[in-house]
Amino acid sequence: MKSWPGNLALHNESLFNAVLSTLDMAVFEREEDSAEFRLQGLPPDWWHLWVGPANGTVLDLGQCSPFLRDYLVGAHPIWEGQSGATEKSGPWTEPDRQGGTMTLEATALLIGSKKLLLIERLGSGFEEMGAIVQRARERMLAEERTAKSYRKTETRLISELEASERTKDDALALLQHLGLAALVLDERGHITFASDRGLEILGMTAEAVIGQEWEQALPLHKQDRVPIRELIDTASDPRKTCVARIEGPRPRWVEIEVHGDPRHPGRHIVIVHDRTELHALRRVLNEQASFHDLVGKSPTMLRTYQLVRDVAQVDTTVLIEGETGTGKELIARAIHSCSGRKHKPFIAANCAGLTDSILTSQLFGHKRGAFTGAVNDQQGLFEAAEGGTLFLDEIGDIPPQVQTALLRVLQEKEITRLGEAKPRKVDVRVVAATHHNLSEDVVRGSFRADLLYRIRIARVQLPPLRERREDIPLLAQSFLGQICTATGKTIERLNPDTLRLLMSHAWPGNVRELKSAIEFAVISCKAKEVLPIDLPPEINNAPVVPSSSVWIPLPNRDEKSRFLAALSDAKGNRTEAARRLGVSRATFYRRLVELDIDPR
Amino acid sequence: MMQKKVCMLGGFAVGKTSLVRRFVSNVFSEHYHTTIGVTVEKKSVKIDDRDVTLVLWDLYGEDEFQRVRDSYLRGSSGYILVMDGTRRATLDTALALRQTAMRTVGTVPFIAIINKADVRSEWEIDERAIEQLREQGWTVLFGSAKLGQGVEELFVTLATQIVQTSPIPSDSL
Incomplete structure (x- = not known):
């Protein structure tokens, strides 16, 4: 414990006053058995500004300052303790006598038996410290405002995100409810979205599809990708569709339509329709239609x-x-x-x-x-x-x-x-x-x-074919497809008038004659559809008979005439004559004998 | 005349000084000026036909760097806990200061005020939190030092409670 002299002022008053003047503080000694304080040495310059005109050196400081009134009550333990103990009051600010304010700080200390109170006016050092605290708090406030702004932005974005998620969920729910199988492709053809139904049809998981390029991801045959690619390239026409087969453990037949994304040019919405059942039904129908x-x-x-x-x-x-x-x-x-x-x-x-x-x-x-x-x-x-x-x-x-x-x-x-x-x-x-x-x-x-x-x-x-005329369109279309494949010609259909002629013909040579007539027509045909003029003359020029009429076999004399005419038209070529009549060579020869025709 | 020490407590920049200045001088400054230590002001009010001088101890705002000195609180007849409605953290500071005050001055009248009612839409202290304070027996007022809203009511209400709960000392009469 530091030891203090018993009465500093008495020993060296001039030095004591010099110290007080330098420190710019007032020093009081508490009177024994009194609440009053006796001023020690000279008061600082600011003293009169605070307490007013000096009125003696013994003061009731509690009356001078409401702050000191409280503090001096609290400072008692210091003065009752050991010598050398000190306690600072902390700064306080009070009005001065000139309408301004003054910031002061008191220190209670005990030196020997003397209960001293030092009061100093806080000056530039205090103001600098105040400025530092001011800046620190302003910075904290600014950071709080920034953080709050971020929080508000975050809240707004989360709210918007939630709204967006809700909208997306609603759209998805609608999509799932409708059972719509849809994929969304970005500008590079990568799949960015696949509905549950779409994944179900594809037989794939979202993880395997999302982010993948569609040609890589979709289990399609190479040939089927070509028309889909064309649809994507010409997505402006939504009426165009193509059919493809989805490979896998459960193969599916799908019809695909492609739409441009109206919100994002370059992106595409691919709608996939499951046509497996339809395909199966068609196959059954086809199986019924052919054996x-x-x-x-x-x-x-x-x-x-x-x-x-x-x-x-x-x-x-x-x-x-x-x-x-x-x-x-x-x-x-x-x-x-x-x-x-x-x-x-x-x-x-x-x-x-x-x-x-x-x-x-x-x-x-x-x-x-x-x-x-x-x-x-x-x-x-x-x-x-x-x-x-x-x-x-x-x-x-x-x-x-x-x-x-x-x-x-x-x-x-x-x-x-x-x-x-x-x-x-x-x-x-x-x-x-x-x-x-x-x-x-x-x-x-x-x-x-x-x-x-x-x-x-x-x-x-x-x-005979005349007894199952309803099969004529099916047979004719089938033969047309076969013959076009064999000859490499592209003829899409039979003209309705052509079909009408075919339906009304007697077909004595039955299906073979029909096939022969279609072969003849394909050779003659120059358009996308078979016209009546393309048919053999005996069919094209024949009078149309009602479809309900029953074919009556021609008498031998007429049949002989037809055989002779066929031979004449074929320039004696019996194979060609047989083909024109729609009969086999064997039948042709046999009938020649029966009709007593000399083929030469 | 009766004098009563009232401490203004709260986090920094909640508006303690602004409330005192609005009450004492009826002025308001948009500029934030932090208080170091304590600023002591006085204002007299009439409570039940008696003049009461409130000695207002406007303490520095508490934060993680500065804790309120117990010595400042000693001798208080009441205190005001000030919060900034736009800063949720000032409620936590008020709760902590309430504990400090209880420990230092015991059970004396106090009032909580949520300042900055002029920007109510920006408040972070919600009705639920306010309700919880009231459930704990707090008197919670809303006010705006900027507009002067609720300021007079704040001090008069506290002064009334102080007068009603404390005997009038003979030397104050």
Whole structure:
């Protein structure tokens, strides 16, 4: 503890006054047993400004200043303590005698037994400290204002963001409610949004799609991307759509339309419609409209398809009856394809116009040397069709001797090659076809009854085209597509007048004649649609008959005229003449004989 | 005449000096001038036909750098807790100063005033917080030193409470 002299003023008054003057403070000593203070030494210059004119050196300081009144009560513990203890009052500001203010600070101290009070006027040092605090607080206030401004901005932005999120949520909810499958592409073709339905159709997650380039992200076949790219490039026409197949575990067929984003040029909205069900229905419809290579959805044909399916399930011999050109071989192929033999050979043989020996050799084979020219062993068609199906067309035309051999094969399931004695086992299903009425042939004696019964275990009767005219548009369109593909021509459709002519034609050559007419028309056609003028003259120039009319076969004399005309038009080319008539070459030859026409 | 010491307490820049100056001199300055230490002012009011001189101790604002000295508070007959409605943090400071005052001067009358009612739309102290103060027994007034709104009411109300709760000393009569 620092030791102070007992009475500094008494020992060196001049020095004490000099110190007081330098420190610019007033020093008081508290009177014993009194609330009054005695001024020590000379008062500072400011003293009279604060207390007024000096009135003695003993003062009641509590009366001079309300601050000191309180402080002096609090300073008692200092004066009751140990020597050398001090306590500062802290600064205070009070009005002075001239209408201004004065900032002072008191220090209570005990020196020896003397209770002293020092009062100093705070000057420039205090003001500098005040200025520092002022600046610090102004800066804090400014920072608070800035922080508050940031908070307000943040609040506003959060509010706007929330509003935006709400709008987005509403839009999304609407989108989901509508089940709309939509993607949004940015200017670079990257996917920026995909609705739930869109992701469901694509079979992908948002993580796998968002941010990806659409061509990379979407599981599309390369060919399908081309039309989509074209749609994006020409998004100004929203009516244009394209169909694509989404690959994956659950493949889907989709119809895609592309719209330009009205808010952001360069961005696109892609709407995806799931057409899988529609596609499946179309496929079912198409399957109904066609059966293997047969085309038609008329009730007659639908019954025929079902009959073929039924017949295919049993391994019996089948007789297909129908006019020439009705598609008997197609039926035979369909039976084979639907049967358990479909992975084995299907052999077709036309029995018309062949001699006894040639047909026997063809069907059963021969041994080397069996006849002149038989230089090698040769298996017949029965052996070639082992395990499969042998289609015998025009079975009504086979000679009696062959009928006998054929009957044996059907009964014994074995054949004997020409020139051999030992029969060979064969496992062949025979499907026969004829345009004859074999029952009449049996009556006439030209066909064996037992063979008829053997081959007619199952029967399929093909209707002539005139009895299923409703299939004509479907058939014509199908042929048009096939022929255009084969020829490389681009013809989109049939003109309604053309179709009307086709519908009214008698079609004696049936489907084959129709196909021939379409081939003729495609060759002639120069436009995007087949016009009546493109059709063969016999169709184009023919008087239109009511569609409900029943076709009556022409008498032989008229048919002979048509055959002669066809030969004339074809300049004697029998193949071409047969094609023009819509009949097979075999039928053409047979009819030439029957009509007594000399082809030369 | 009865003299009563009243301390103005609150965070810095809440408007303690402005309230005192509006009350004592009826002036207001937009310029912020921080108080160092304490500024002592006096003003007499008539309470129940008696003149009461309020000795207003306008203390420096409390912040993290300056804590209010207990010695300034000693001898107070009442105090005013001042808050700035636009600064939520000044409510926390007022709550802390309330504890300091309770510890130093005990249970004496006090009034809380939320200053800057002229910019009410910018207030951060919300109705819920004010309600909580009132639930704790606080008298909470709204005022604006800038407009003079609620200032007279503030001091007169406190003076009334002081007069009603404290006996009149013989030397003050």
